[in-house]
Amino acid sequence: MLLPRPLSLTIDKLPVALVQRVVNQAFHRALQQHPDLFDRLGNEANKRFCFAPTDLDFVFLVHPESKFIHTFRKAAQPRADASIAGPMLTLLALLEGRIDGDAVFFSRSLSVTGDMEAMLALRNALDDCSFDLPRDLAAMAGPLALPFRRIAEVIRHRALKGMA
């Protein structure tokens, strides 16, 4: 399921620095709440992972060991050890372990390139982590935490139904 076109166009117009600020905050919050992620990653935490949503003009480079995430425009093509590309909502569902990565790969809605050992370790680590993005990130919305969480849960529910 792709992001609605008007939404992806709006996100694409945002300055990279702003997207980076939001993504960075979300990333660190999620890491704080799931420190066990690193345990399963082992030595693969030292690899650079690229997440490329096919329906946005941004890509995200993550280096787990240094707890670093960096946002780029797609054209910048940052160097990564392993990359995964697919619709944004599919990538988020995978992050939460709500859909099976292999099944999405078999269906060709997802492409993976580079170091597959690293990618597999990351997939397994995420799968065991029980991320719940609406819950984990709600506090970032300050006084709007509760409505943020409810709206995010509705969006997730609809997106997962669209993928079923």
Next chain:
Amino acid sequence: MELICPAGTPAAFREAVEAGADAVYCGFRDETNARNFPGLNFTREELRQAVAHGHAQGVHTYVALNTFMRAGHEDLWYRAADDAVAAGADAVILADMALMDYVSSTYPDQRLHVSVQASASNVDAIALLVESFGAKRLVLPRVLTVPEIANLARNVDCELEVFAFGGLCVMAEGRCSLSSYVTGQSPNMQGVCSPASHVRYREDGPDMVSELAGFTINRFGKDEPAGYPTLCKGRFHIADDDGYAFEDPVSLDVMEHLDALRSAGVTALKIEGRQRGKAYVAQVVSSLRAALEAPKEARAQKLTQLHRLSEGQRTTAGAYEKKWR
């Protein structure tokens, strides 16, 4: 029949329990089991917690120690067996006869299951394992027809477990050397077939090409469902033909034969997929549980979604129906 479900992580274990497993099988984070994948499997502490969680819900835990011991390093397997027993495993699943000997003589009360990796598929082989090591259950290789399974069940003195759904290993299991021929690693010794460290995918125009250790294993056209780059499911150029020499990218599904397996005397149905995510475990276990409890005519409807989770998005009854080329 019991439903035996896979778990590669504690999260998948909890999903399996919740979705209706009778028993969950899992392994340690090392080469002592045949799913030794990066980021997968259980620490000793995670296993202890999983066993306790399972017992609280009335679900058994089976620990797979189903690779063959490396000469000079047997201790790794012996310690794994000690720790599985200490964690309260309801059964250990073993392939190596020397490890069976160690477990049956050190822990005579420990329930011992014979792994599919032992490749025991005839009455004499099974009788030997039952008599020598007190094996209580045998997991059959996926190379037998339903009548052959029924014949075995009548003539052996232990329970039989068969694969019902999931990845399909088409060779005599525990004996296949295709992966080690190309990568130096096999499920039998290192616990991994076609290891991720040797796998690469690349886009070539609209096609996706899968490679194993530098060899092209398959090329999938635009939107063609994909599979893993395992050699047995590769596309080969043979004489004037391009095609699948052994098997297509496909998963096993024998739920159509449920009644036949039940009357054949099969005790347990096994779901393959410790390497799959918890979403796969939740969906497959709950669908198979619903199908097991549904009347025959309602069964197919409970399983409609499962082909989408399968390799190549297709399923086969494999040797159970004996329609292989």
